[in-house]
Amino acid sequence: MEIAEVIMNPVRQRIFQYFLLHETGTVKELKxxxxxxxxxxxxxxxxxxxxxxxxxxxxxxxxxxxxESVYRLNKDALxxxxxxxxxxxxxxxxxxxxxxxxxxxxxVDPKKDMLLLTxxxxxLTDEEFMSFLSEINEIALKYMKIEPTGGCKTRRITxxxxxxxxQEIK
Numbered sequence: 001m002e003i004a005e006v007i008m009n010p011v012r013q014r015i016f017q018y019f020l021l022h023e024t025g026t027v028k029e030l031k032x033x034x035x036x037x038x039x040x041x042x043x044x045x046x047x048x049x050x051x052x053x054x055x056x057x058x059x060x061x062x063x064x065x066x067x068e069s070v071y072r073l074n075k076d077a078l079x080x081x082x083x084x085x086x087x088x089x090x091x092x093x094x095x096x097x098x099x100x101x102x103x104x105x106x107x108v109d110p111k112k113d114m115l116l117l118t119x120x121x122x123x124l125t126d127e128e129f130m131s132f133l134s135e136i137n138e139i140a141l142k143y144m145k146i147e148p149t150g151g152c153k154t155r156r157i158t159x160x161x162x163x164x165x166x167q168e169i170k
Contacts, residue, residue, distance in 0.1 A: 003052065003077075006048060006049070006052050006054065007054065008091050008094050009045070009094075010094065010098070010156065011034075011037055011041065011042075011045050012045050012048070012049060014034055014037075015030065015034070015045060015046070015049065015055075016073065017144060018030055018033055018034070019055070019071070019072065019073035020073065021141070021144055021145060023072060024058060024059070024070050024071065024072045025070070025071055026061065026068050026069065026070055026071070027042060027043060027046055027068070027069070028068065030042060030046075032147075032148075033147065033148060035148055036154055046071070050071070052077070053074055053077050054073070054074055054077045055071045055072070055073060055074065056071065056072050056073075056074045057069045057070065057071060058070055058071065058072045092160075095158055098156070102115075114155075121164070123169065129161075133161075136159065140157070
C-alpha cells in the first residue's frame with residue numbers, strides 16, 4: 001500500500017484529525033470521538049497507520065492484565081513532497097467517490113442533509129491568504145474539539161485551494 005493510499009482513507013483522516021488535536025491517544029479514547037467506526041475497523045486502521053510508522057507507540061497503560069498502547073502522530077512521516085500530485089489527485093478522487101456513493105444511495109435528500117458546494121475566487125496577497133487560512137483553521141479547530149453527543153452526524157468539510165492561470169495583479 002502506497003503512503004498516499006494510506007493517508008487518503010477517510011477514516012484514517014479522522015484519526016489524523018484526532019491526533020492533530022490531542023498529542024497522544026489510545027484506541028479507547030478514539031472510540032469515544034469516533035463512535036460510528038466499528039471496533040474491528042478502528043483497530044485495523046490503527047494497525048495500518050502503525051505499520052507505516054504514521055502512528056508511533058509512545059507508551060503503554062496496563063489495565064487488568066492487558067496492555068493498552070498510547071499512540072502519537074509521526075508528523076515527519078507525513079511531511080513528504082508530492083511533486084507528482086498523486087496524493088492530491090487521490091484525495092480528489094476520494095471526494096468524487098464519496099459524492100458518487102451518496103447520490104447512488106437510497107434516500108438522497110441534499111437539502112435535508114445540508115449538502116454544500118461553493119466556489120469563490122479570492123484576490124489576496126500571500127499574507128492576506130495566510131491570514132484567511134489561519135481564521136478558517138481557528139473556526140475548524142473550535143468545532144473539531146466538540147465531543148460527539150446523541151444526534152451528531154458525521155460531516156466532511158473539504159477546503160481546496162488551487163492556483164489559476166490568471167496573471168498576478170500588479
